[in-house]
Amino acid sequence: MREKIVLIDGHSILNRAFYGVPDLTNSEGLHTNAVYGFLNIMFKILDEEKPEYLTVTFDVHAPTFRHKMFADYKGTRKPMAEELREQVPVIKEVLKAMKIEIIEQEGLEADDLLGTISRTCEEKGLDVAIISGDRDTLQLATEHVKIRIPKTKQGSTEVEDYNAADVVEKYGVTPMEFIDVKALMGDTSDNIPGVPGVGEKTATKIIQQYQSIENAYEHVDEIRPPRASKNLKEYWEQAKMSKVLATIETHADIPFELEKAHFENPYTEEAYVLFQRLQFKNMLSRFDVEAEGNDVEAAFREVKGRDEIERVFAEALKAERVGAAFSEDQGNVLPLFAHPSGFGRIALSWGADEIVSIPCDMDTDFDYLAGKLSELARTVPCFSMCGLKEYLKYLPEAKQENSFDVIVAAYLLNPLKSDYDYTDVAREHLGILIDEKLSDASKACYEAYTAYAAAPVLEEKLKKSGMDSLFSEIEMPLVFTLFDMEQAGVRVEAEELKRYGDQLGERIVDLEKEIYELAGEEFNINSPKQLGVILFDKLQMPHAKKTKTGYSTAADVLEKLAPDYPIVEKILDYRQLAKLKSTYADGLAVFIGEDRRIHGKFNQTVTATGRLSSTEPNLQNIPVRMELGRLIRKVFVPEEGYVFVDADYSQIELRILAHCSGDEQLIQAYREARDIHRMTASQVFHTPFDEVTDLQRRNAKAVNFGIVYGISSFGLSQDLSITRKEAAEYIEHYFETYPGVKKFLDDSVAHAKENGYAVTLFGRRRPVPELKSSNFMQRNFGERVAMNAPIQGTAADIIKIAMIGVNEELKKRNMKSRLILQVHDELLIETWEPEETEVREILKDKMENAADLLVPLIADIHTGRNWYEAK
């Protein structure tokens, strides 16, 4: 067997990876996509080749000696994107940590390094694989030198392989002749001029016939087409120069020592730490967990039998802190004793050496174990879990005061992640990598241990970032409030919902027929692609916008066409009805339970700004703006003997803006309970307050919204269908009217630029890595985020406080009424009729006093027999 060396063209692969992998950023705001893509390619190659030797080459950016021969050499290459540039030292650091040889030499191109090393190694009898994104290297291919060109497409990496024979097959010339082809056709990206008027086709034909440019020149008069013949004669010097430029040096003077390139186990501890920092989660699985000195598993114990279990709980009861976990335990041989929920095991940890798992069994079934755990939750000073809300159902004695949820804590520390399972927390905050393939018992132990061990680590980090009281005063109590809300659910009338859906269905069928009639054919109206073809190709309507994949058929585009084309009007109607039917009528019905209620989930660790999110189903986007959709709210009803009391904050975000900016005009306006949109209109449009038109007020309202979103003239112009110039004037006048707001927004951006995150009144942070981007768009986005996040986030903080207050008060007074929904600035209480007055008072009190601002907070309260009436 011949030994093998893999040579990687560092910059070329990094470049490929950068443009092939979507933008990734770690929590520090460092771009990582190119490094990630590079490593992906490298690992794939290594897995395939299993080489004895490995070297990565980098060129130092300077004109190379080959290129210096050209007097007018100028880099036509674009300067490297900043996001890519910052990743170059990172990949070098990673390679170093993996003990991989890096070769770079001032004044030498990577190609020349590759060529020289490749030749040297081949002469020593090695097989060579050159990994490059650059087809220039094809000239180096031989029987033993294989050129491998990776293509990153949609996540997966495919590699094109070329030995000498493959080059001949694909390009019709040998690798050596490939140089001459290039000398003739030139290459703008490499500043090789070539011969004018000779492209790839002609060049290949000429070299196929004459093998080299020199031989071709000797027969120059026979060359066809005549244009190529004439130009080769005329530009012969340039052709020769091009050949020199195109030829990769294989005898450069470089200090390459094969032994240094010896490839050993790259999965070092140093590399592990780096991968962790870069947040390359799935690559971490390449590291050998055992070799990492991870001895957590050594402490895992399985405990069975009532006596033994009692002893374990008695010991845990004395601990300062206990981590706990429930596990589905599909491997449990006694599923008979598992809980209907699927849980078949629990785990506990109260020290690094105290990690036990307990399977459900005959004499110690789930209810027994959960009962013991519940007692622990009540008793120990700190009871910690990963995703506590999911388990509170089985822990009736758990309390806010001593509970800790490491997932919620991890979310606060970085709200941008999409995943926060216990393995993520263990990796990021404990430096422990958990193998994916473990027994359920071991997984349970790890989860319990993570809850135990990460709690103090996270607590410290929260303290350091000023979020400890946000965590303990708001987020942890909220876990319990959200649990109560989910348990309560909301009653939905299934029969009425069905009727509503059927009515929609009938109208949809009618509209379908009419649309097909007008279109002259049947097609799928739900397919934007097919719809685009019908409207813009067949019916020749003017197309305003395009998406990545074709014509846009979005509502705002269609609305402009509707007055002229009856079919468009019908399509808009169809869309509206189809949406209502599929998402709401049919979509909600699936979630109605035996108890006639929908128990949706309120997610606490999803949004970047601190808001809640609602899923399965989403109860935060039930229609309200259009009457037809709004009717669906009539099927949301309280149980018998109850009514709905609904409360929503009046303009909470603008009030927060008034408070945070300290703008005197705005503050005074709110203190005097003025109509803020009318007043803004009056000021911005220089119109007496009482003479403001409806249009002016509407426009001013849009400006106010825009401010909260991080205003841009383009966005505002889109919203109001006015020119950008007009929009810009509105904004300018707004800032003249409210100079404090202008200053606040500027300060918010400056703060985020300086610190890397935006912050709310209650200390919640939202990282804004986009502000570091060199991309204009990205940076602008970052600035808008920096303006919006403190406002939206503070509003989220405030309503969370109100929710906790309301829920606590209802419980404290032993009331039957309960909080069941939150929609960002709105709370819905299913109210026992005799308690209506009291509930209204509590809502008003807890919502309006949730925060002490420079302006009053106002909650508007309504009662109704269903959600439609109460809103």
Next chain:
DNA sequence: GGCTTCACG
């Protein structure tokens, strides 16, 4: 699984 569209605040 990504894209488009559309429902909400």
Next chain:
DNA sequence: ACGTACGTGAAGCCG
């Protein structure tokens, strides 16, 4: 010149 409003979730299409 670039090309958007901020924050979500779900459904349907299509490669």
